[in-house]
Amino acid sequence: MVAKRIDHIVKRPGRIQGEPDVSIPVSGDLVTEPGIRANEPDVDFYSRKYPIEDMSVTLTADAEWSFLESSAEDQEAFRRTYRLLSPIVKAGHESGDIEPTNEPNPGQDVTQLIIDKARELGFSEVGFTRYDRRYTYKDKKRWVKYEHAICLALEQDYERTQTIPSAYAEDAALYAYGTMSQLGLILADYIRSLGYHAQVHGPMDTVEVIIPMFVAAGLGQLGANGQLLSPHFGSRARLMTLTTDAIVTYNEPVDYGIHEFCQVCQVCVNRCPGRALQREKVWWRGIEKNKLVYERCRPVMARFSSCGVCMKVCPIQKYGMVSVMEHYVQTGDILGKGTYELEGYELEGKGYYGPDELPHFDRGFFDLPHGKSEDVLFEEFKKKLTSREIPEGPSGDADLRLFREQVEKAVLKNEGSANPMAMVLPDEEE
Numbered sequence: 001m002v003a004k005r006i007d008h009i010v011k012r013p014g015r016i017q018g019e020p021d022v023s024i025p026v027s028g029d030l031v032t033e034p035g036i037r038a039n040e041p042d043v044d045f046y047s048r049k050y051p052i053e054d055m056s057v058t059l060t061a062d063a064e065w066s067f068l069e070s071s072a073e074d075q076e077a078f079r080r081t082y083r084l085l086s087p088i089v090k091a092g093h094e095s096g097d098i099e100p101t102n103e104p105n106p107g108q109d110v111t112q113l114i115i116d117k118a119r120e121l122g123f124s125e126v127g128f129t130r131y132d133r134r135y136t137y138k139d140k141k142r143w144v145k146y147e148h149a150i151c152l153a154l155e156q157d158y159e160r161t162q163t164i165p166s167a168y169a170e171d172a173a174l175y176a177y178g179t180m181s182q183l184g185l186i187l188a189d190y191i192r193s194l195g196y197h198a199q200v201h202g203p204m205d206t207v208e209v210i211i212p213m214f215v216a217a218g219l220g221q222l223g224a225n226g227q228l229l230s231p232h233f234g235s236r237a238r239l240m241t242l243t244t245d246a247i248v249t250y251n252e253p254v255d256y257g258i259h260e261f262c263q264v265c266q267v268c269v270n271r272c273p274g275r276a277l278q279r280e281k282v283w284w285r286g287i288e289k290n291k292l293v294y295e296r297c298r299p300v301m302a303r304f305s306s307c308g309v310c311m312k313v314c315p316i317q318k319y320g321m322v323s324v325m326e327h328y329v330q331t332g333d334i335l336g337k338g339t340y341e342l343e344g345y346e347l348e349g350k351g352y353y354g355p356d357e358l359p360h361f362d363r364g365f366f367d368l369p370h371g372k373s374e375d376v377l378f379e380e381f382k383k384k385l386t387s388r389e390i391p392e393g394p395s396g397d398a399d400l401r402l403f404r405e406q407v408e409k410a411v412l413k414n415e416g417s418a419n420p421m422a423m424v425l426p427d428e429e430e
């Protein structure tokens, strides 16, 4: 047993309203810096020169393919969520234009009022920071109206999450998204009743890369699994933001010790069925992080209920940051590492994998169409042309007409939909 020196203790409010505050001890050997390690001029440069693009806009072929590869049960869950959430996504889109319903109390800082209301509604983590436009998707830059971000995290059901990867767990994620989408609209109404505007950036409505603002607001740090590790439930937090012109006070980023902890832990890296997570950090768009290899992840997500093994096996998700950090300070070990309880998972149709066991996939498993649907259609057509599969004469003309129809449909679909979920569904289902 190795007792470690505690460098500092982070105090956070209890998981839900009414629960006592918690204290998280951060061991001296885990200390790096609050928030995220960033090179701000690089973040500025990349956001100006290469604005971040929304994957639901740029990778439509991948999304359609993933949907068709997923199980009938997962497809049905997605359709159900799409039907339920479409009106809510639309309401979020229009929320920034709604006028306040009261006069504001001049000069009053309403931070605590918003926190209290958000916690009453069920959000566990609430934080405030400047809305950082460097992380807004290129096509949404003009949509965002207000300068303060309210970061909100809702806990996903614990028991269901431990069954990842499964349709049962995926349902919990979709349920959390649906719930918070509605709660976000209620909170926006409340802010309007205080005399201010509020714009809802719903969790199903991709507006920005969200984690950097949660980190800036002190609600956690970025884990090696690419997810926000929040104090109470790690990456089991589902996230959304509201923006507002209300008078609020910003929070500060916090050093929870996560950057170094992840380098010691590495459970998610070791257990990823697709070998998509990287052991070493790299600098990416001005941020130091463990970068996920998308092409190794998406095919696994498509076939196994959105996968999420990297969430399931994270000790901070399973035991909470207090228990994990206390255990580390007392023993120098990672709570649960090497146990079946933490590291085991089942892939439907393939079997159960305990610690040190990983599934194998043949090479073709990772082949997926990559990019916009229309670009993939062009590539396929080019291949047919060069291999002379398009004959001269009426039958070749029919192929050309079909190609044109398919491209037109893909372009119109991507340009016409305000709801990113619609781009995933086959045409006839929108």
Ligand code: SF4
Binding pocket: 271, 272, 273, 274, 275, 276, 277, 292, 296, 297, 298, 300, 301, 306, 307, 308, 309, 310, 311
């Ligand atoms: S979702 Fe699955 S495949 Fe993707 S990074 Fe996480 S564990 Fe790996």
Ligand code: SF4
Binding pocket: 223, 224, 225, 226, 229, 261, 262, 263, 265, 266, 267, 268, 269, 313, 314, 315, 316
């Ligand atoms: S499993 Fe370990 S390495 Fe991965 S995110 Fe969680 S704490 Fe970090």
